[in-house]
């Protein structure tokens with residue numbers, strides 16, 4: 465299951481990120497994956513800029529109730545700004561199961577792309593996610609983010625005009641199994657939306673099911 469989170473980054477976040485991006489240095493994205501045959505993009509490579517930009521993006525995720533309800537985040541790898549100039553792409557690939565971060569390994573259960581460029585400023589460059597039952601393409605509004613299961617095969621299509629700028633991160637969820645995570649998310653959403661219409665007794669029964677399933681399927 466996918467979720468587009470609109471307005472995840474506020475105006476101040478976007479302004480600060482833009483300032484950071486304009487002055488930071490970028491290097492060939494192969495530094496994080498030298499054996500990749502399909503990766504052709506640029507990574508921000510500037511310690512101070514990386515720390516500042518990743519803090520802004522991590523805080524935006526943490527304050528989003530929509531994100532927390534969907535992802536059950538346990539660990540979030542520091543988000544990294546990447547850019548794609550005209551002609552660049554990242555061909556079909558699976559994400560690595562474990563990402564190294566300063567705070568130790570993060571199992572990638574959920575992948576996230578923050579859209580840091582207005583979509584009218586570039587052509588091509590959609591995030592294309594391939595699934596057995598169909599294809600999905602995402603090119604979000606500036607300040608939005610897409611979260612999707614890291615288990616999918618996906619690619620960034622070639623940028624044919626302008627420049628694509630995004631932030632990327634990987635999230636370890638308290639509920640590793642995407643099917644269980646989705647069931648819990650659905651149950652919690654319905655309970656939150658309909659709770660006020662139920663008798664107090666039935667709402668307590670639903671809450672018991674929610675918590676006991678989470679206890680069974682979740683990790684701390």
Ligand SMILES: O=C(O)CCC(=O)C(=O)O
Nearest residue numbers: 554559577591620630632
């Ligand atoms: O830029 C994106 O939207 C996704 C990039 C990606 O798939 C990755 O870094 O593994």
Ligand SMILES: [Fe+2]
Nearest residue numbers: 557558559618
């Ligand atoms: Fe990826």
